[in-house]
Amino acid sequence: MYLSKNWLSRYVTIPADFDLFTTLSLHTAEVEEAKTVGSFPHMVVGHVVKLSAHPNADKLRVAEVDTGNGIRTIVCGAANIAEGQKVPVALPGAVMPAGFTITEAELRGVMSSGMICSKDELGLTDGRQPGIWELPQDTKTGMPLEEFLGGSDLVLEIENKSITNRPDLFGHYGIAREIAVLTKQDLAPYLQKEARLETDHLPALDITIENPDACSRYVAIVLENIAPKASPAWLVQSLARAGIKSHNSIVDVTNYVMMDLGQPMHAFDYDRIDGNSISVGYMEHEEMPMTTLDDIERHVPKQVLLIKNKEKPLALAGIMGLAHSAISDKTTSILLESATFNKSVIRKGEGLVNLRTDASIRFEKNLAPEHALLGMYKALELLMEIHPEATLASRLMDVQSQDQREVIIHTSWEFLLRRVGDANLTKAIAADLLDRLGFVCTEEGETLHVTVPFWRATGDCSIPEDLVEELCRIYGYNKLVSTVPNMPLRSAPELKLRRFARDLKEALSGRHHLMEVNNYAFYAEQAHADFLLKEGIHSDPIRVLNPLSAEAGIMRTSTIPLLGRGVAKFGREYATLGVFEIEKIYWKENGRVYDDAAMHDFEDLYAGLFLLGSKEAAGTYKEQWEQHAFYHAKAIVEDVIHAGTLEGLTLEIPSTDDCARYPWAHPKEALAIRLKKKTIGLVGGLHPAILAKLDLAGRTAAAAEWSVSGLMEAEKEQVLEPISDFPVVTRDISFVIEKTAHVDAVITLCREFDPLITQVSMRDIFEGENLPNQKSVTLMLELAHPERTLTDNEISPVMDALIEKAATIGATVRLA
Known part of the structure; x- marks a missing residue:
């Protein structure tokens, strides 16, 4: 502002x-x-003393202009220029608001020594007022234009x-x-004259507030014999310095009151209103196209509050008027309105029509109802001054749907001064500060009753702490003496989910070298469709009413589409690439009625990762493993779910419901992440159809997604044990299993077989001609005892028993 x-x-x-x-x-x-x-240097008031036709151009004329220190010849193309006018003249050397400098120049054979200016060229209007600016006849010739406009500011x-x-x-x-x-001064009264109009003898307007909760006050009056004209210089300049360009005298007055008092107003062409009926309410239609004053057609839903005339919309209440009822060159009578609207109603309305204006910004802050009448009196005062021929044609209607309640705060001086905490701020000083701010203080024993002035009784000041703030800011925060409070320090309670998510991020970025990304919480309909998100929670995503762009129309039901699109767009030059994100996803579920809706919205924190690999498998097993994205993703997920703080998590063949919940996964290359038979996520290769959509032919890609809160349920209480002083013994062992068998069964057996086996990791998988329909899995076992170094005599029985147990699940030891 x-x-x-x-x-x-x-x-x-x-x-x-x-x-x-x-x-x-x-x-x-x-x-x-x-x-x-x-500041308008090199610009003065000129007097057009003679006007003649241009010898070489039909649309140009040659003006002889007295600028106070001589006559200048100026070529002008304005249609409204005439002899005897007083006009603003930019002399050579003047720099115009558009950025160019005025110079003496020959125009079609005639030397022109300056420029006669319009309001638009001076940057004072909105570009819709053609023609030169005709100044009042009593303006002194040669006066600097800056002086005429009230000086610099x-x-x-x-x-x-x-x-x-x-x-x-x-x-x-x-x-x-x-x-x-x-x-410490007195404030001048807002109105120059006493706020009183004798209008009871005039016809009344039929004003109806259909929704009292939406509009608490509506003030209106009709004026006749009033035609819009150019505003006086002081009004044009005042609005320009407030960032608003001039339109015409009527609209400018309403804008002036808004920038002066903070009370938006609106003027309708009364001849375009059928009868004298005005109502404030909602329309019956679900949606209706309406053209607003900015000449944009908007589809307005029924939840937007309207100013209506016999059900015909005149304006989006508190936001913007409609074009068909606007002030025009043909206007001869107006209906002037000043109202107070519910801030939530205006805030919701401007969101539904995607339109925020200077007026709605003020209404959404909760204006004082008293300002509606004050603003009306000020507007009438100015309009009668600018248009002395205008006459009042109706009663001043002041319709209030709600009682204006006085706000009184009950507190004590002891409370206020103790909260301020500065001994230099005495009761006398505090009382003086509150009095100057307009608060009325009344003492009753130890109790202090503080009546809040109406301009602050809008929710701004309602509790004793608000009075403390007023005292501190007017007294000066910089003057308050700082003292360290004498109170115990207590640590904040731990937010378990946040801590768990932070540890998960550290694991994915630290141990697995994945890059963390942060995407928006919404994406395009096309992204939703490209990743086959159709069933279950994906069938009816939550839609954004006023999206930032077409690429942000729905709230995401999965983290994978944006991760995948990002990798496909920026990761093509990498041999392998891995990214992850831990953020919320959103969906609807059939459930209890909420705000009269049959659906209830849910959200949950999810972890998603996306890996891009190469289809060619060459080199060592580790290189093959990294290049084939699914195995890489599976290994990362295994490391996460087998962390020492988690238990009860497994990777299993996904069900049909799992595949519908995570449809981006390859139907034959996926594993469900389960906690006690409940699916909390899934890891899988990317569906071939999605690979084609992302133009990733010749590459492998995989993704994983799981509920962070679901994973946290598997967290067990940590029992810290001292690090053993004794060395760990490692043993490599190779098992031969069926080619179609899952390696996880063998690894799980080894992990749970004996307490001496503290860690199991996979070293290699081998398939060859000498192992038809089979594969060899090499594991590294770590064995340790907390109280001594293990000997071969202790380790050998464990290994023998493990080999014998493995045979029962079809895993035999490979000897060579």
Whole structure:
């Protein structure tokens, strides 16, 4: 939001030594930038004394212009130029807002010494006001244009996020109130005249608030004999310095009140309204196309609050008016509105139509209902000044659907001063600060009753702690004496899932050298379809109402599509590549009714990894294993589920339901991750159809995905044991099993066979002509005893018994 120092000075005197930038940043709101504007060097007010046709161009004319220090010849193409006009003139050397410099130049054979300017060319309007700017006849010829426009100004840019809880600060008057408090001055009254209109003798308007919870106050009046015209210079310049370009006198007044008081207003062409009926409510249709003032057709759902005339929409309430009821050159009478809308209703509405405006930004902050009437009086005051011919044509209608309740905070001086914690801030100083802020304090014994002023009674100030904040910021946080609190320090409770996910990330990135990526929580419909996500939780994904782009239309039901697309896009030049992500996925499940919906939304933290390998298997077993992505992914998952802190996890043949839940997996190259027969994830090669979609022909790819919370259920309580002082003994052993048999059965047997076997790892798998329909699996066993070094006499019986036990599951020792 932009603030003009000159504008603020209309309500409060700003001392010469008052540093607006620093003081407001310390006490009120963050000021991002301060810059001097409104300087128009080499630009003056000129008087067109003679006008003649251009000898070589039909559309150009030659003007003789008095600029105060002589007559200049200026070639002009504006259709509305006429003799006797007072006009803004840019002299040679002037730099225009568009960036070019005015020079003396020959135009079609006539030397032109300057430029007669329009408002658009001076950067004061929105580009829709053609023609030169005709200034008032009593303007002094030769006056610097900067002087005519009110002189230079200091414009402050306020960070909106720093005042999001202060709707009273979204206008110059609210900021001026803060300056008055900080400089110990009286604030000028908002209205120049007493707020009273005699309109009871005029016809009434039929105003209906159909949804009281959505609109608490609606103020309206009709004016006749009022046609839009160019706004006076002070109004144009004021709006320009607030970042708003001029449209016409009527629209400019409504924008002025919004930037002045923070109260948005709107003017309708009354001739386009059928009768005198206005209602605030929702439409009956599910959806209707509507063209807003920005000439964009929007599909408006029924949940958007509307201003209506006999069910015909006139405006998106609190957001933007509709084009068919807008002020135009043909307007002769207007309906002026000022209202207070429910902040949640406006916030929801602007999201549904994907439109956020200066008006809706203010309404969504919860404006004070009193501002609706104040803003109306201010607008009428300005309109009557600019349009003295205008007349009131209806009663001033003030319809309130809710009682305005007074907010009183019950506390004590002892509480407030103790919370501030600075002995220099006495009760007398605190009482003075609150009084200057508009709070009314009443003492009843030890109890302090503080009545909150209406402009702060919008949810901003409601508890004693809010008063503490007010005292601290006005007194000055930088003046408070810092003291170390005398209190015990307690560690925060551990978030088990977060700790578990962090350990998992360290394992995947540290031990397995996978790269962590972070994707958005949503992806495109096409990505969902490319990865065959059709059944179960994938059948009806949660859709984003207003997606950032077409590539972000639905909430993800799996981490694999975005991981796979990323690897396919950026990983082609790598021989092998592995990435992982631990983030939430989202889905719907049939369940209890929630917000009148038959579906209930769920989310869970999932780990996903995606590996890209090479189809050619060459070199050592380790190289083959890394190049064939499925075996690599399986090994990583095995390492995760067999970590020392987990138990009860197995890899098993997936069921039909498992394949439907994880459809991206190869139907013949997948294993379900199960905890006590419950599937919590799956590891598998990538489905051939997906490989083709990703254009990864000639490569192998695999993925794994599992519920982190499901995996955490397998975590067992850790029992720390001292590291043994005695060496570990290793033994390699090779078993011959059927070619179709699973190696996992042999490994599990070895791990669980004897307490002396502390670790089992696979060294090699061999298949050859001398082993028809069989394969050889070589394992390395680590054996240890916590109290002594093992001898061959202790190890040999264990190995013999293991060989004998392995034979019962079809695994025989390979001797050579």
